[in-house]
Amino acid sequence: MSAPGRTTRPAASPPSVLPEGSTRLPEGSTRHDHIVEDIRALIVDGRWPPGSQLPVETELAERYGVSRMTMNKALGQLAREGFLVRRKKSGTQVAQPRAESAVVAIADIRDEVRSSGRAYRFQLLARRMRPGKEEDARLLGGPPGGAEVLWLQGLHLADGRPFCLETRLINPAVAEGAKGQDFTALAPGAWLLEAVPWSVASHRVRAVNAAAAEAKLLELAVGEACLEIVRRTQVASAWVTGVRLLYPGSEHQLVANFGPDAGEASTRG
Amino acid sequence: MSAPGRTTRPAASPPSVLPEGSTRLPEGSTRHDHIVEDIRALIVDGRWPPGSQLPVETELAERYGVSRMTMNKALGQLAREGFLVRRKKSGTQVAQPRAESAVVAIADIRDEVRSSGRAYRFQLLARRMRPGKEEDARLLGGPPGGAEVLWLQGLHLADGRPFCLETRLINPAVAEGAKGQDFTALAPGAWLLEAVPWSVASHRVRAVNAAAAEAKLLELAVGEACLEIVRRTQVASAWVTGVRLLYPGSEHQLVANFGPDAGEASTRG
DNA sequence: TAGTGGTCTAGACCACTCC
C-alpha cells in the first residue's frame, strides 16, 4: 500500500478484490462501479499519487478478476472524470490535478424554493407583444430581425416574498401557443418545458447591482448585489426564448458541486 | 421521418446507417459515437419528441448494423446525458425535458486571464501564521479547532489591473511545506496544485457588495457588486484549504455551458 | 515495430417490472 514515486507503477494491489467463486456482488453496485470507486479512493487518498503509472488493463483485469472489457469500462470512466490519463503505448497514469476549475449547478427555481421548505408561487407583472428591438440582442445574443416577440416580466415568490425577478423574450413563431397562453400563474419556463420539445441552451452568470426598478420589485435597497443568470435557448438553430433571472445576493447562491471536467450534454429553458 | 405521438414508437428509421460491407468509418468517429450523435439530433430537432417510444435495443442494433453491446453503449450514454429514459420491461423513451437546470463551469483564474489575451500576475498582499479562529469556520465549514493555520491574502492581476481578490486559509499540517513557501509571486492555488495530491472540493457562488477594504484593493467603488466564490478543499477527510475569491461583477462572468444533469466526478483546489 | 488502449462482436445470464 506504499505510494510509489512518479512514473513508477503503484505497488498497492487492489485492496478489495471480490471473493473468487462469488457470483453475487456485495452491494447493489456493479463490478465496474466497484472498481471505479476503489481506484478513485486510492487516488483521492493519495495512495496513488499524480503521475504514477498503473498496471496495464490486462493485468488489472486479472487482479480484479474481471474481463478486460469490464476493466476498460471502469478505467474509461475514471479517465472521463479526469482522474486518469490514458495514452496508447505509454499506458495509464494518475492525472496531474488540473486547474482550479469546477462545475456549479443551476437549479430549477421552483425546485429550489420548495426544497428549502417554502411555498412557491409565480406572479406575472407585465406581458406584451411587440416588434423585436435592437436591445433584445442583449438577451438573445443575436438580433431577432424585427419580427414580433412576446415580452414578459414576472416574479418568483418564496412564502410570498420576492425570490427572483424574471424578464423573458419568447419567439412565438417557434413556441406555438405562447400568444394564447396566460402566464398569470404558470411561469413561462414551466410552460415552455411542456410546449417546446428538446432544446439547447447557453448560460451566463454575473454579479450586478440592482437598478432602481428592479430593487423595488425585489424589495431591496437600490444597488444591492444580485446574481444575474442569462439563458438563451435554441431548438434546431432557431431561437426560442431568452431569459434574465435576477436573484438577491443575500437570498441566493449556486449550490456546490464537484468535477474536473465540465461534462457535456445539453439543456433547455 | 414523421414525428410519432407520445408513447408511440418513432416511425423514423435511422437516417444514416453505415454502408454494409464497410469496415472503415466515414470520419474519425466510432460507431457508437456516430449513433449517439444521430439519435441526439433526432431528439433535439424534434423529430423524436419527448415521451416517444424507441424500438428495443436489439431492433435498433439491427437497424444500425451493430451488435447489441455497441447499441447499449450508445443508448446508455444518451440516458446519462438525460435525453433518454430507460426502464426495464417498458423500454426506452425520449425523456421529458427536465427542470430549467444547467451546469456552469468555474475556470482557473490564470487560464481565464490568459485566454482573454491579457498578462497574468499574482501579488501577495499579506501572510501570517495564526491560531485558528471561530470566524475561519465561515471559510472552511467547520472549526479548525484552534490549531495553527496559514492565512493569506493576494491579488490576481490582468495586465496589471486587479482581477480577483483571494483570501485563503491553509492547513499546514496537511500541506507540508506551506510554511516555508514564499507566495510573493506564485499563487497559493497553483502551489497547492503541485504540493497536494488529488483532493475533493465543494463550492459556493454568491453575489455580494464590495466592502470598503475590498473595494479599495480591487479599485472599485464601495458597494459595487462582486461575484464571490468560496471553495473548500479536503483530502482524505482532512481540510486542506479554504479560499474566497472575489471578482468585480463588471469584470467577471461564469462561462456558459450545457447539461441537463450536473454530472459527477470531483475536483481540487 | 512492439506494446498499449479503443473498439467491436456474439452469446449469455440476470434483475427488474409491467401485465
Add this chain to the structure above:
DNA sequence: GAGTGGTCTAGACCACTAG
C-alpha cells in the same frame, strides 16, 4: 410470466505512439 435493459465474458482486430 414474459419482455426489457444491465451487465459480463472471451476473443478479436485496429490505431496510435513511444522507443
